[in-house]
Amino acid sequence: MCGATDRGQSLHHRRRTDSEAQDIGRKAWPTFYENFIKLWRKHGTEPVNAKLPPSFDQLAESGHAIAGSAKTVAQMLSDQVSAGGVNYVIGSFMFGTMPHADVTARSVASPRT
Numbered sequence: 001m002c003g004a005t006d007r008g009q010s011l012h013h014r015r016r017t018d019s020e021a022q023d024i025g026r027k028a029w030p031t032f033y034e035n036f037i038k039l040w041r042k043h044g045t046e047p048v049n050a051k052l053p054p055s056f057d058q059l060a061e062s063g064h065a066i067a068g069s070a071k072t073v074a075q076m077l078s079d080q081v082s083a084g085g086v087n088y089v090i091g092s093f094m095f096g097t098m099p100h101a102d103v104t105a106r107s108v109a110s111p112r113t
Contacts, residue, residue, distance in 0.1 A: 021067035022060070028096030029056035035096075 033054050040046050052059065059065040066076045080086050094103040 016069060018068040018072050021069070021072075022056075024098060024102055025056045025060070025065065025067040028098035029059065030054070030096065032096035 033052060036052060037046070052064075053062065056065065056067075060067060063080065066073050068076070077086075077089065094100065
């Protein structure tokens, strides 16, 4: 359970280039989002504490997703820790329609800067 001072980061995905990772995120996000929001829509409501934008670019711009090369992901996480006191990270390496092959091997290795 998270305490009052816990602040986290939820999504990040690492590829060789920033552009490649962002393209994969853009393709996979709509399916993830539709599955996430489905039951709220069915019941005529929306999430109160877990609002997510319908586009991956909006999610990344808000700082709630990171997609990029190992260097980019490491730098962005470091910047967020320094700026906001992040004290935990939840990594979602595969979501939506993202093919398993796009996630394995490269995402398992620790980023090195």
